[in-house]
Amino acid sequence: MFNPHLLRSFSALIQAGSFTRAADMLGITQAAVSQHLRQLEQQTGTLILRAKRPLELTPEGQALREYCLELEQANKRLQHRLNDKVNEGGEISLITPGSIGLRIYPLLLTLQQSQPEFTIRHSFAPDVDVIAALLNNRFEIGLVTQKPDDARLTAHKFTEEPLELLLPAGFVLSCWQDLQSLGFINHPDGNAMATRLLSRCFPGNPGIQSLPVSGFINHIGLIPEPVSRGLGFTVLPRYARLAFPRQHLLQVNSSSVNVVDTLWLVHRAEWPLTHRAERALTWLRQHLEDEVNPSLATSSAIYR
Known part of the structure; x- marks a missing residue:
């Protein structure tokens, strides 16, 4: 068991990069910092190469540094849970892909209006960035389109x-040639999404690459705009379409085949969700269930 005062001096030394600055940070003498380091090294072996500038950690020093970071995170988790029991308000932090984010962010703002003790912090990001943000504890909860296999x-x-x-x-859409005459409004995920859906709606079609591209836009909230003006067609996730304000200018092609993505709620395995996060998720689920298309229950659906 390491003395927490000694670990505090070690962490300050790593952060400051010198004994003098570490002593200033801690409000103690430089000699005290050196003494604390020597006491730790009696338990671990050499931690720092003192002759190096900046200071360089030995393998033992790196291991102790990682141990200190783990302790810091454990203390934060404990404080997080203790605070959550006495304070139902606070920040709800969520990171999601663009389409579902366009739908749930307004819902969360509605929740905040009814529960002013909440603060909403939401960010849009692709799956890989969502996972990184959760693992680095920058957000409490996230949504992804691919279920992660990380044990953390x-x-x-x-x-x-x-x-x-x-x-x-x-x-009026009756055949592949109608899409060719209209043209494709592409976006960063456009080719992949269109290939998945059109290959099932129009079996044997010559492929998305055979269609003329009549536009490209990388802002998910604006992808329906050129479609609404008659400039082309596109393939989008439903919530991106629902976020568009002028629904009367759009139409969704009806089909007996549905391509459906599962959205996964993800959070740190060892970090229980706060009460406020659970309340927000209950709110979101209740409102999203109202938007489920009943036809999915009876038509042929292909899930990912």
């Missing part, structure tokens, strides 16, 4: 989101 994370099914073939209102 726990994942539960949150909701489902189908891909939709989005057309200008009033456009």
Whole structure:
């Protein structure tokens, strides 16, 4: 068992990079910092190469540094849980992909209006950045489209989101040639999404690469805009389409085949969710369930 005062001096030394600055940070003498380091090294062996500038950690020093970081995180988790029991308010931090984020952020703001003790912090990010943010404890909860296999994370099914073939209102689609005449509004995930959906709606089609591209936009909230103006068609997740304000200018192509993505709720496995996060998730689930398309229960659906 290491003396916490000695570990505090060691951590300050790593952060400051010199004995003098570490002593200033801690409000003690430089000699005291050196003495604390020697006491630790009696238990561990040499921790720091003192002749190096900046100071360089030995393998034993690196191991102790990682131990100090683990202790810091454990203390934060404990404080987090203790505070959560006495304070129902506070920050709800969530990081999600763009489409589902467009839908749930307004819902969370509605929750905040009814519960002013909450503060909403939401960020948009692709799956890989969501995972990194959770592992680095920058956000409490996240949503991803691919279930992670990292043992440090726990994942539960949150909701489902189908891909939709989005057309200008009033456009009559009967065959692949109609899509060719209209043109494709592409976006960063456009080719992948269109390939997944169109290959099932139009079996044997010559592929998305055979369609003329009539536009490209990388802002998910604006992808329906050129479609609404009759400039082309696109393929989007449902919540991205629902976030568009002028729904009357769009139409979703009806099909007997649905391509449905599962959205996974992810958080740190060893860090229980706060009460406020659980309340927010209950709120979101209740409102998202109202938007589930009943036709998915009866049509042929392909899940990922």
